[in-house]
Amino acid sequence: MDVYFFDCDKTLYDYDFHKRLPLLAELSGVSQYRLASTWWAGGFERAAEIGEYATSDEYLRAFAEVTGAKLTIEQWQRARKAAMTPILGSIAALHEAAGLGTVSLLSNNPIPFKDSLPVLTPEIIDVLQGNDLVSAVLGARKPERRIYTRALGRFGVDASDAILFDDSAANVEGARAAGMHAHQLTQNEDGSFDTEGLVGAMHAFAERDRSARPSTS
Known part of the structure; x- marks a missing residue:
């Protein structure tokens, strides 16, 4: 999985x-x-x-x-x-990823955020199916190694079978250090988010050679 x-x-x-x-x-x-x-x-x-x-x-x-x-x-x-504006390309990618495997949030946020997801994130709440991991529940923040190992433990998967999409370079490096695949979402010169790059990384992960080492894209 x-x-x-x-x-x-x-x-x-x-x-x-x-x-x-x-x-x-x-x-x-x-x-x-x-x-x-x-x-x-x-x-x-x-x-x-x-x-x-x-x-x-x-x-x-x-x-x-x-x-x-x-x-x-x-x-x-x-x-x-x-303070929140949907990034439509990323949300579409999450919906697509749900057809490829299991999707989950992995977010540095407090308990009220988790409790409020139906109000704050109506565009994704159904597809998450309760996979709404936040740091307050896991007892650690990205990029600490233990948040990644605890998140992986929730799903019982090896690090090599998981990928993180995150805007923070530090969080991406933390995931890679824990053995996961990871992709940093960056912004284009016009301020828009490079969601095409995210989708490309998602497809590369889905189609990877499972004997290969985690991606550094």
Whole structure:
């Protein structure tokens, strides 16, 4: 069985934090500066991404304690979704990959993100069929080796039978170091994403010689 792992932010969906932060400030009545300088600069989001908060309620309580901003999950979702734009070529590739093997997210994100996927990612939620791995569940962030080995363990596959598509060079190198195939999604000169390159890498993986070493494309 082949497994096709897709990152979310800037791989399946373009992501702009500068659209999210102003809306969070508007919804909560707490300044952008306070939100950014306490929660994000203070390392709390990073901690959430490795499982510091086991539930969305715990995350939102901690967010309120640290920033003074009391948000409902619906408000959190609204601000997160405002920062996300589908990358149509990548989403089409994920749907195609589902016909070639098993597809899964592999994303550095906190529990509220996982809980909110039906709202945030309606274009892919059905094809994922519950394969929505996030770092908060796996207890490690890309590019740490253990997130890859834990993700592979969820599907019971060898590293050589899995590929990661990700915009981060560090994450791609981390996957390769763990024995996986990997492809970095880059942007063209006009700012568009090179989804044709991603599709090409996907087909090369699907058609590979299984006795060959993992791809370095």
